[in-house]
Amino acid sequence: MFGALNRALVMLLAEHTAGETIRFTDIHRALRRSGNSADHAAHVLEQMCILHDNRTRAIDTWITRQLDQIPPATARHVAQWAQQLLDGGPRTKPRHHKTVRRYIAAVRPVLLDWSTRHEHLREITRDTVLTQLRRVHARDRHDLLQALRSLFRWAKANGVVFRDPTSRIRLGPVEEPVPQPLTSNQIAATIRVATAPHVRLAVALAAVHAARHGDIMAMQLTDVDLDRWRLTIGGHDRPLDDLTHTALIGWLDYRRRRWPxxxxxxxxxxxxxxxxxxxxxxxxxSLILRGLPATLERLRVDRRLDEAIASGADPLHLAEVFGISENTAIRYANAARQLLDTGVELRPAVHREPPDSR
Known part of the structure; x- marks a missing residue:
């Protein structure tokens, strides 16, 4: 694998001179016949600061497709708003493409509906927005209002509309559903398929340490101290349990053999x-446990809920154990109290926090 990448780089850099950049489309054209990956070579050239990525971004293509049936005048303004979200502005930071996708997905059906009665965003009033908000589910209502606020704030700042119809619109709090604990059968089904070293480790990090996807992805080798039985997840130092310790040893051994x-x-x-x-x-x-009841996200939530029930719904204990915010700890504590009031039975202590000493 590395040999093929090195040969591709030698070919691309053979006639390169200082100060020149190499376009991605040229990389793709040069490597496609040999079967080498243009993405891998482009990553190396990007690290060398000589890559000119002239590809059309997938998010730009997706935005164009989503706005295809919206009247051209409105679609043009929405596209400009989306581009500013992606690229940022003088006073705003770039937003993640997932946020932009969520905003576009929320406003698209609304804009299609409005286009049957209105020709311009300037015609949208506060009552128009309120009427639309009443038509959607309570949970979706907050997401829609957030997206519309972003759109109309941009529109007002850029002279597209005279006033923001979303200003001073307030929605009541959304009642969060009470998370339900996983059953022993659901957890057993996950354990049965967790045979690969990376799957075992990811399951252990989620089920024992309640690690988020982002925290698992961001963890580095320096976050693991097998000798001291310590682990750092999301900047929070934690004791290492037997299950995770075994999973780590198995994964690190595989990692060294597979990619030395x-x-x-x-x-x-x-x-x-x-x-x-x-x-x-x-x-x-995310693909690791797709299709199973006990996904990594469900295991993470279940671990926190399990600890909340076992600790008597103590939010301070949850904040200390998992390094979570006060509001998050209170939410899990409240959920635990509701479950305890219903007489929920605790599973055997397979997830319990490991002792803080070795």
Whole structure:
């Protein structure tokens, strides 16, 4: 794998001179016949600061497709708003493409509905917005209002509308559903399929340490101290339990044998990320337990809920154990109280926090 990448780089850099950049489309054209990955070579050239990525972003294509049936005048303004969200502005930071996708998905059906009665965003009034908000589910209502606020604030700042119809609109709090604990059968089904070393480790991090996807992806080799039985997740130092310790040893041994020459400092790597320095993708991690009741996210929530029930719904204890915010700890404590009031039975203590000493 590394030999093919090195040969591709030699070919691309053979006639390169200082100060020149190499376009991605040229890389793709040069490597496609040999079957080498243009993405891997482009990553190396990007680290060398000589890559000119002239590809059309997937998010730009997606935005154009989503706005295809919206009247051109409105679609043009919405596209400009989306581009500013992606690229940022003088006083705003760039937003993640997932946020932009969520905003566009929320406002698209509304804009299609409005386009049957209104020709311009300037015609939208506060009553128009309120009427639309009443038509959607309570949970979706907050997401829609957030997206519309962003759109109309941009529109007012850029002279597209005279006034923001979303200003001073307030919605009541959304009642969060009470998370339900996983059953022993659901957890057993997950354990049965967790045979690969990376799956075992990810399951242990989620089920024992309540680690988020982002925290698991961001973990580096330096966050693991097997000798001291310590682990750092999301900046929070934690004691290492037997289950996770065994999973770590198995994974690290596999990692050394599979990718002995990788320079990637992250704990979890894949065949793609082994050639780079960045983390694995969110999609790669999410696929691990797709289709099972006990996904990594469900295991994470279940672990926190399990600890909340076992501790008598003590939010201070939860904040200390998991390093979570006060509001998050209170939410799990309230959920635990509701479950305790219903007489929920605790499972055997398979997730319990390991002792803080070795």
């Amino acid at each position: 020459n990788t320079a990637n400092p992250h704990l979890l790597i894949s065949k793609e990320s082994a050639l780079r320095l960045g983390p694995v993708s969110h999609a790669w991690l």
